Amino acid sequence: MPDPGDEFWDQFDTHEMIMEATVWVLAEEGYQGLTLRKVAERAGKNRGLVHYYFDSKDDLLRSLLDHVLEGTKRLMGIDDEDAPSEKLWTVLEFQAYGPGGVAEHGRHYHIAIHQLQALAVHDPKLRKRFTRNHTYLVDLTAEIIAEGIEDGTFRSIDPEKAAVFLLAAIDGARNQDLSLDTDSARDTTLETIAWFESELLGVSDRPN
Template identity: 35%
Template sequence: MGANGDGDPVDTQEAIMQATYRALCTHGYSSLTMQSIADEFDKTKGVIHYHYDTKQDLLVAFLEYLLDAFERDIAVDEQQDPGTRLEALIETLLFGPPERGEFDHWELTTAMLEIRSEAPHNPEFRRQLSHNYETVEAMVIAIVEDGIEQGVFRDVDAEEVATLLLTTINGARIYQVTLQRDDVAELTSASLEGIVRHWLRQPGGVGE
């Protein structure tokens, strides 16, 4: 849909996304309504409905917005050696970007968890979350394969390594936000660092 005289449509949609984020963090998915989003917005609920016919339409767009921000936040320095790149990616996935990203990391993790809980019943959510997982998985696989080629990592199955790392990281984030256990991510970080440095890295290899 287009603008309706309420200013730049891109700015308006950005404001709606930010309002949705605040409302979701405050109310949770089950209590989220168009009115609660409008309460976080400096315009009327009618403006939201102008851009998004239903709450479902809005939340599909919102999930895409969150995932785009997440993927920007986890970009890695391609100039670093594969071991350093992989460790940096693990730390970013667990704790957020070294410099503050677009959202508070744990608030974003909580918001994503709220939406993930609906994915089994929502094919569009599931499609977007699957794409996001595949994007991150491809990043890990590429780093591991690069490390094998350079002699930094052992000759392993890169896809299996990606599954191990991402399953562990996702589990740690879920436990941390649902149980309010501040130590879970730290312990997971230490464990995965050990896996990368003492199992994945080639003994005496490049960068060792």
């Protein structure tokens, strides 16, 4: 857990620092415990600076989902030179564990998002952002599968349906690990996807 003044915060500009502090406070204290004051304290900034960027807690949370999308694009780490199967597993493992993999930051990242998903049911603005972020991931995954079909890596299959299925399986497993007294649903799901991969997509080995 990064404390105010830790070197962890030095890698961010002010806006990103506020977003990262929001992730940690939201993950640790939930929506009810999240305040602009606590976000400012975690980032080691004064409350007035947070208010300069954000008018309210709701404004902060909606901006967080914008930040998550940009972070996904930046941190996922897909290499254009990788084979389609490697690209696919990069997406799936990022969705399962978040930035930093199984480390503490990845877990806090997904706990924070899990908190917001419940709110999105009754908040159209949050739901619109979640839908946009999900669509980005489905489109990206479908493009990777289509690339693999074209070069013969994957068998012929509907890329979008396969993408929706794979992401739904990962999302469900991740949410189970976060909300129940389990910690193996993601590992089990990824292992099962690897086992079924030859049937689903026509390849048999999960990239190392």
